[in-house]
Amino acid sequence: MSLADRYPKEVGDILAKYPAEHKRSAVMPLLYLAQRDEGYITKEAMKDIAQLLDLSVTDVGGVIGFYTLFHDKQEGKYRMQVCTDLPCALRGAEAFLTALCDNLGVRVGETTADGLITVEAVACLAACDKAPMFQLQSRDDIEYHENMTVDRTLELVQTLKRARKEAA
């Protein structure tokens, strides 16, 4: 089933935001919509979007590649994106990230063995007064976690683990 078949209302609402003769504008919101199913954008979804907007698949791929929140391959169910930019680093973000990785048994950029969490270091998230902090990107949400400690982060990981088990 194509993206438009699966999400007719969402696709219609997105297209209505932009002038009909400039429907290419809908590419980013449609990519977010496509990411909702698998947590990343599949080849099929890219083709669907290209067709919907009269674009080439290469055009769509170029947009995916340019922006860091679009993903074209499967990683962990959640992406834990820790800000290590200057203001956060001045308040201990790098030590936080190192300790977190040690506890989860991964290096930055890697996914936990159970496929639940990918830990990433990212650029400024506009939460410089609440470091250490990270955002949790899932297939259809981005949630901020601020003024964090390693202990509280590990508790959050346990909660996510339980939630996945219960959903299964």
Place this chain on the structure above:
Amino acid sequence: MPHVVLRHRDVPGIDRLEIYRQHGGFDALMKAVTTLKPSELTEMVKTSGLRGRGGAGFPTGTKWSFIDNKSWPHYVVANADESEPGTFKDREIMESNPFQFLEGVALASYAVGANAAYVYLRGEFWRIAGLLDRRIAEMEAAGYLGNRVCGTDYGLMIYTHLGAGAYICGEETAMLESIEGKRGQPRIRPPFPAVHGLYGKPTVVNNVETLANLPPIVTHGADWYKQMGTPDSAGVKVFSLSGRVRKPGNYEMPFGSTFRELIYEHGGGVLDGRPVRAIMPAGASSSFIIVDDKVLDMPMDYASVRTLGADLGSASVIVIDDTVSLDWVVQKTLHFFSHESCGKCTPCREGTYWMRHLIDRLREGGASEADAMLLLNVAKQMQNKCLCPLGEFSTLAVVTAIERFPQDFGVQMGAGS
């Protein structure tokens, strides 16, 4: 003094339409669309002295007056991309005082004759976009948006558009490319957006904080606004304070307040009681200010900060104490800029790449004084050659750190060399 922009700190619940209305909400929009011509509104904002809060400090009313009235339709784009390391004010405004911001979008749109406005939020502000969508729907239901704004013939729709993680999209022409569904790479200017903007049509791009200042200006008048701040920099500013201070956060103060007031009265002073060594007044895109007692008592306005060899920019004040070495700070900023360079123009793409490699080598200890001088040289070679401000910004910290704190780079440098 009550807050002008961060009004939610005085009025709990102002993010609810009813409460906002009880506290004068939408009076400004009603007054503008029923009693003022668009040109009169533009004049009022010019007279108020309001300057753009995104960093450039360009007079807002003047920017509006550049809009090309021979070409239609017109668009307004609210810049909510807020991605400068050290800046976190627009987020608080949109989360906690959303109607004042959206009323500002409506006022700017009326002034330039736009019937559609887009709020471009960085992708990480996913939840704020959802919140704004609900607020926009409430405003429409209450008659403040839609085909007949406040019962007049003026029609306006506001839409949110989410970015997806690219600092460069805060640059206004890159933002327009991004809304058009392309890679967010800056356009060559001129033509400027006021003539050739979104979809090739005249467009005004204003920062969130700039827009949030508009309702109080219209309600209380340009003269009321102008008596706050300094002659050069009218009104109030939300200062984002971060780094090595006890109480980082957003603090709204009139322009002309001192660094000391911000850091010591609001920020509670430096962690562990250390002295302030350096300040970056405009986030990662700053020159470093060497701090002494005299600097701490300098007023923070556009003109005064310039006399210190820096720009106030978005007023994102990052405090650096004497436990921090500037070569480490420069490594942080260069990793940021080389990651965020969009790759379109060569000086920035190559320059940020090589600067990052040089600072990494310096930090790893395998470099000589000549490498530090080479880093300085690359930075200076980039200046005035980049397509957009990002490349230029990446050089400011490098040049001023090496020149003003040469000892942190193992460089012996005489004054003025």
